[in-house]
Each structure stands twice: as structure tokens, then as C-alpha cells.
Amino acid sequence: MITLEAYFDYVILPILAISVMLVFIRLYRGPAVVDRVIALDLIITIGTGIITVYSIRTNQKVLLDVAIILALIAFLGTVAFAYYIEKQKDD
Amino acid sequence: MIEVILAILSTVGALSILFASIGILRMPDFYLRLSVTVKASTLGVGLLLICAAIMFPDVSVTTKAIAILFFLVITAPVAAHMIGRAAYFTDTPLWKGTIVDELNGMYNEDTHKLESNPDKIPPTASDNDSNIATTEEETK
Numbered sequence: 001m002i003t004l005e006a007y008f009d010y011v012i013l014p015i016l017a018i019s020v021m022l023v024f025i026r027l028y029r030g031p032a033v034v035d036r037v038i039a040l041d042l043i044i045t046i047g048t049g050i051i052t053v054y055s056i057r058t059n060q061k062v063l064l065d066v067a068i069i070l071a072l073i074a075f076l077g078t079v080a081f082a083y084y085i086e087k088q089k090d091d
Numbered sequence: 092m093i094e095v096i097l098a099i100l101s102t103v104g105a106l107s108i109l110f111a112s113i114g115i116l117r118m119p120d121f122y123l124r125l126s127v128t129v130k131a132s133t134l135g136v137g138l139l140l141i142c143a144a145i146m147f148p149d150v151s152v153t154t155k156a157i158a159i160l161f162f163l164v165i166t167a168p169v170a171a172h173m174i175g176r177a178a179y180f181t182d183t184p185l186w187k188g189t190i191v192d193e194l195n196g197m198y199n200e201d202t203h204k205l206e207s208n209p210d211k212i213p214p215t216a217s218d219n220d221s222n223i224a225t226t227e228e229e230t231k
Contacts, residue, residue, distance in 0.1 A: 019112035075166040082173035
């Protein structure tokens, strides 16, 4: 019988880690700035998921506060990037 | 029983996040990558947050997880729309297999306003050459 802790450790967290690595390839390759922006946004969103799984795994509910902040930063960062990329075109 | 529910929810969530990251790597142009990642990653993280809400027998944690989920569902489409709009204005090329580009010539390039009638847009501002890439390498 597999325990839920072992399942989180050996299946869920590795899948999420591989996902971050795949997105990082896109962050490295580009080709445009906007591709990098959505790759960064996706990395932060997956980070929110990893923090959630980790807080379930270690039974520490305080870590969910960090997930709130990360979700906020992801939104603000993407909106700021979009705003300034659009401004840059006009100049 | 509750462990089975948690296992199923977290598996579906992790797999949809994995599909989102495969999609951002494999899709041929920016707009397809955007449409793949936003929906799948919101679903995946949402399911993982529902896992946390079920797991902790505490009202404060459930409230917090639902608040993050609500915030994510509200903000992800807004951010995706803004970055997609910025990409269209900065002439990010579309995939070479694109059949129709309905926004072509519909945006006033000076004021960034969308018009439904293309005659209202000054002809100097709207160029008629569409932004579809000619080679696969341009968008890769």
C-alpha cells in the first residue's frame, strides 16, 4: 500500500519539477520578449502549485501565504511587462 | 477515502500542468503558446489548491486556498489578454499555417483602438500586409 506522502514525494513533485524545467527551456530560447514573459508567468504559477503541494506534504499551512504573494506577483509582473512593451512600440 | 480523492485531484492537476509546459515548448507560435498555457496551468494549480483545501481540516486554510483560486481565475485571463494585445501591437509574427487574421487592419495604430469598420481607420495608419510568418523558423 502506497502512502499519500510517498505518492506526493515520488510522483507529483517530480512531475511539477520536470514542468518547470521544460518551461525554462522556452524562457531561454525566446524568440521574442513576450514569449519570455509568458514563460516567466507560467514558472511563477507552477511555483504556486509546488508551494501548495509542499505545504500539504509538510503539514505547514503558513506556506499558503507565500502562494498568495506569488500569485499576486505573477499577475502584476505580466501586466507591467505588457504595459511597457506596448509603450515601447510607440516611441 | 479522502486519500483517494486527494490522489486523483493532485494527479489530474500535476498532469495538466505538465501538458501546459509541454505546450509552451512545442506550440509553433506565440499566440498558440499563450492559449495553451493560461487555461491548462490555471486548471492544474486550481486542482492542487482544492487538494490543500480538502486536506487541512481548518476553516482558515480552506478560505485561503479558495481565495488564491479565486484570484488566479480572475487575473489569469486579464494578464493573458494584455500580453496578447501587446504582442499583436509589437508585430509578433503569426504561425505560417494561419488561415485568417481577423484583426489585421482593424486596429488604429496611433490610438490603439479597435474599430469594427475598417473604413474608419486612416489608410496611412493601417498597413494591409498581414503579419503571418513565411517560414517556420520565424516563430519557433
